[in-house]
Amino acid sequence: MSKHDRIKIAILILLWVVVFYPLYPELLRDWYGHSDNSHGFIVPFVAGYFAWERIKQLNPPTISSSWWGGVLLFLFLALYLLCYAGGVAFPARVAMVFSLFGLIWFTLGSEMIRILAFPVLFLLFMIPVPYSLLSLVSAPLQLMATKISAGIIGACYIPVFREGNMLYFVGTQLEVAEACSGIRSIMSLLMIAFAFTGMRHGGWKNNAILIASAVPIAMVANIIRIAGTGVLANFYGDKVARGFLHEFSGIAIFVFGFMALLGVFALINRKKSADVK
Secondary structure, eight states: OOHHHHHHHHHHHHHHHHHTGGGHHHHHHHHHHOGGGGGGGTHHHHHHHHHHHHHHHSOOOOOOOOHHHHHHHHHHHHHHHHHHHHTOHHHHHHHHHHHHHHHHHHHHOHHHHHHHHHHHHHGGGGSOOOHHHHHHHHHHHHHHHHHHHHHHHHHTTOOOEEETTEEEOSSOEEEOOGGGSSHHHHHHHHHHHHHHHTTOOOOHHHHHHHHHHHHHHHHHHHHHHHHHHHHHHHHHOGGGGSHHHHHHHHHHHHHHHHHHHHHHHHHHHHHHHHHHO
């Protein structure tokens, strides 16, 4: 790649940054204002790391132009303008990421976009999922987690009665709130699972297994947290569901989920090594 090409690409990237500048303030407020979205701050750096590693480890790709990328860039720029004019944030943010995909494809060609596709699409994790979409999934997950947790607590010979998302004990009651549905743990572990797939170069089947395992791991971890909180609430009252113990249990269960996912990652890599031998 000549110096002239580097300058031209740098100017195009700068123009892309400027075009989407109106989205940044609200996006930063979403990251800063809600702990569930705070991972958005690190996503661009993780994506940048993957991009750097991929370019560094491969032979210099052939730089060319692809009109398919130009078409994709035009379509998503048009979508961005329509959504921004209509005040619809989520599709405008999605258009921002896919327009970058189109820009790289258009200016650097098909070989380069194959190298950078994963880092660019990983940027989608920095976009907060709208609450309206989360609520469609969180409600059934919330009810399922409550039912299973009630069964586990009952198996421990602790009298418990469930009504909806409420757990009633002899001396207290416990509400399984929407925040305890597990959807946020699923989103976090899915992002980590995708990051793990970026650290290995196995087949798509193993990558699919790794990503799919994030969902049941997050659900099991969440149920353990709810059931454990219910057992403690039976003996010590509903105060265990608030304050430091509640926050600590959330961190502990996330660590448990991360370690379980890391175990799946290690097993898949070990299996791959055994197959090679």
